[in-house]
Amino acid sequence: MVNQRIVAYKRYTTSTFFVALFTGALAILFSQCKPGQLKGDADNGGLTLPGGFEGLVVADSVGAARHLAVNSNGDIYVKLRGSYADGSNVALRDENGDGKADVIKKFGVYTDSMGYGTAMRIYNGYLYYSSTGDVFRTKLIPGELLPEKNSELILHDDYQNDPHGYNHTAKPITFDDKGNMYVPFGSPSDVCQQLDRIPESPGQDPCPQLAEHAGIWQFNPDKTNQTIKDGKRYATGIRSAVAITWNPQDKDIYIVQHGRDEMHRTWPGMYTKWQSALLPAEEFLHIKEGADAGWPYYYYDWMQGKKLLNPEYGGDGKKEGNGSKYEQPLIGFPGHWAPNDILFYTGNMFPAHYKNGAFIAFHGSTIRAPYSQSGYFVAFVPFKDGKPSGPWEVFADGFAGMDTILNTTDAACRPMGLAQGPDGSLYISDSRKGKIWRIIYKGYTANFGAPQLAAMEKLKTTSAHIKNPDEVADNLQKTKLTGGAEIYSTYCGVCHLSNGKGDGSRFPPLDSSEYVLGDKTRLINILLNGLQQPITVKGKQFNNLMPSHSFLTDKDLALVLTYVRQNFGNNATEINEEEVAALRTKISAQKK
CATH class of the missing domain: 1.20.5 (Single alpha-helices involved in coiled-coils or other helix-helix interfaces)
Incomplete structure (x- = not known):
């Protein structure tokens, strides 16, 4: 028994x-x-995503958002562009688990006259963030949404007194696994010309800007009041890197850098407007210590698959020179997409296809006219053994709210920052209105594959703001321009856009502008001498440098200024050739 x-x-x-x-x-x-009960919005927050993914809007309008970070408890921290009396950073908390921000608070009061503050990262219990010239940190308090009020100045860049000028001043940051912080210092010019952005001006050789610019420096993240002299130059020849991260898999830095601008404007006899819209590549680079990516001497032509000599240094669009000796990109993306953040995915929510791959936020172009502005989406690059294991993909689209984007200001939103949540969801910030999205996966991971990616793959050849434009069929300038309109299209429209409204952040509007409609002498002087200091237009400050256009004849300057004063809703008197000539003579006499 x-x-x-x-x-x-x-x-x-x-x-x-x-x-x-x-x-x-x-x-x-x-x-x-099937992670949790969290659901995406009915319209996925306006986004187009691969099958099985859902999107929801965490917050609709926190302000012009740059980079963001998500804490281990799900709290979100966002860097705002510019400085505000009540705080230039935003903290968000979801208290009921529906994915929406229930508490939104601002913090971090400091002055940022340029407005290019970018970084927002969490490291060793501290929140690190940057203004245009400074990197700060403040200690996170366990259980509390807001960090400590007192912040420490970790790094200072006196960019406003830089003898080379100031451009590409954003200060993104990343950290390695050995206790080091890395900060890019962008080039103060486009391509180190003797006269910056002046047509056919030769490049400086050697380029004096490389000593303290156009590279990545390594710093101690715990030491206060550092300058670039306290850092160690880790890599060089990098024009502008806003998208920078540490890859925990192979323990190296990866960046996606912004290529040079306006090849047709500066070398109209060598590059067409179509070539200028597509070139040079935005380079996805694996950066090891001592790397040299070749700026300002070389650029990457993604269509030819080669690094070519810049025309400022004797190039002609074909000459390779010593281009093969410099760091080659893993991928050369089409020009001017503005890669502004990169994130290697380490979570477990998404299908295995995404594990250890790279998400890249393309902020979108401003200088692709007369073709559709391009970018404005989040891409994904699958990885294996430290290298791309397949072609890049469209992961999230729909930010712009339209397909063909004539002017940057037409885009409803522009994807800017990326962050991974503790549950493996992906967060995306928008620099236009300050939307914050959260992307989750609700499908079955074992079934994910080509069918779920098919619709996104199609966008690469059908969407006007993603596909490579046909030189003739996709030219949005259907009629031949003459006179002031042609001069404006060639030399002014790339920044101020075809509608004269600027891009809303770097380049000021010309419509109803007090500078356009006001004193003629002041306006003529701007084109003859350029602008080297911030100006306020229609109540908003703009800080981007404007080069002199004195290379244009008196007649051409009169034509383009009259065009600007009598278009874009403006109705002012013309400027004649004699007025331009008189002021040019006066300026010349004053310089002697």
């Missing part, structure tokens, strides 16, 4: 064990494939 009970007990416990094991396995499987 006892033996029968023992046998029966063994049978019971064995079957119970296997039932429990099977049930547990199913629970694990479904918990990995």
Whole structure:
């Protein structure tokens, strides 16, 4: 009797064990494939995503958002562009688990006259963030949304007194696994010309800007009041890197850098407007210590698959020179997409296809006219063994709210920052209105593959703001321009845009502008001498430098200024050739 009970007990416990094991396995499987009860918005927050993914708007309008970071408890921290009396950073908390921000608070009061503050990263219990010239940190308080009020100045860049000028002053940051912080210092010019952005001005060789610009420097993240002299130059020849991150898989830095501007404007006899819209590449680079990416001497032509000599240094669009000796990109993306953040995905929510791959936020172009402005989406690059394992993909689109984008200001939103949540969801920030999206996966991970990616892949050849434009069919300038309109299109429209409204952040509007409609002498002087200091237009400050256009003849300057004063809703008197000539003569006499 006892033996029968023992046998029966063994049978019971064995079957119970296997039932429990099977049930547990199913629970694990479904918990990995169908995360939680969080749901995306009915329209996915306006986004187009691969099958199985859903999007929701965490917050609709926190202000012009740059980079963002998500804490281990799900709290979100966002860097705002510019400085505000009530705080230039934003903290958000979801208190009821629906994915929406219930608490939104501002913090971090400091002055940022340029408005290019960018970084927002969490490291060793501290929140690190940057203004245009400074990197700060403030300690996070466990359980509290806001960090400590007192911040420490970790790094200072006196960019406003830089003898080379100031451009590409954003200060994104990343950290390695050995206790180091990395900060790019962008080039103060476009391509180190003797006269910056002046047509056919030769490049400086050697380029003096490389000593303290156009590279990545390594710093101690715990030391206060550092300058670039306290850092170690880690890599060079990098024009502007806003998208920078540390890859925990191969323990190296990766960046996606902004290529040079306006090849047609500066070398109209060598590059067409179509070539200028597509070139040079935005380079996805694997950066090891000592790397040299070749700026200002070389650029990457993604269509030819080569680094070519810049025309300022004797190039002609074909000459390779020593281009092969410099750091080659993993991928050369089409020009002017403005890569502004990169994130290697390490979470478990998304399908295995995304594990250890790179998401890249393309902020969108401003200088692609007469073709559709391009970018304005989030891409994904699959990775294996430290290298792309397949072509880049469109991961999230729909930010702009339209397909063909004639002017940057037409885009509803512009994706800017990326962050990974503790549950593996992906957060995306927008620099236009300050929307914050959260992307989650609700499908079955085992079933994810080509069918779910098919619709996104199609966008690469059908969407006007993603595909490579046809030189003739996709030219949005259907009529031949003459006179002031042609001069404006060639030399002014790339920044102020075809509608004269500027891009809303770097380049001021010309419509109803007090500078356009006001004193003629002041306006003529701006084109003859350029602008080297901030100006306020229609109540908003703009800080981007404007080069002199004194290379234009008196007649051409008069034509383009009259065009500006009598278009874009403006109705002012003309400026004649004699007025331009008189002021040019006066300026020349004053310089002697």
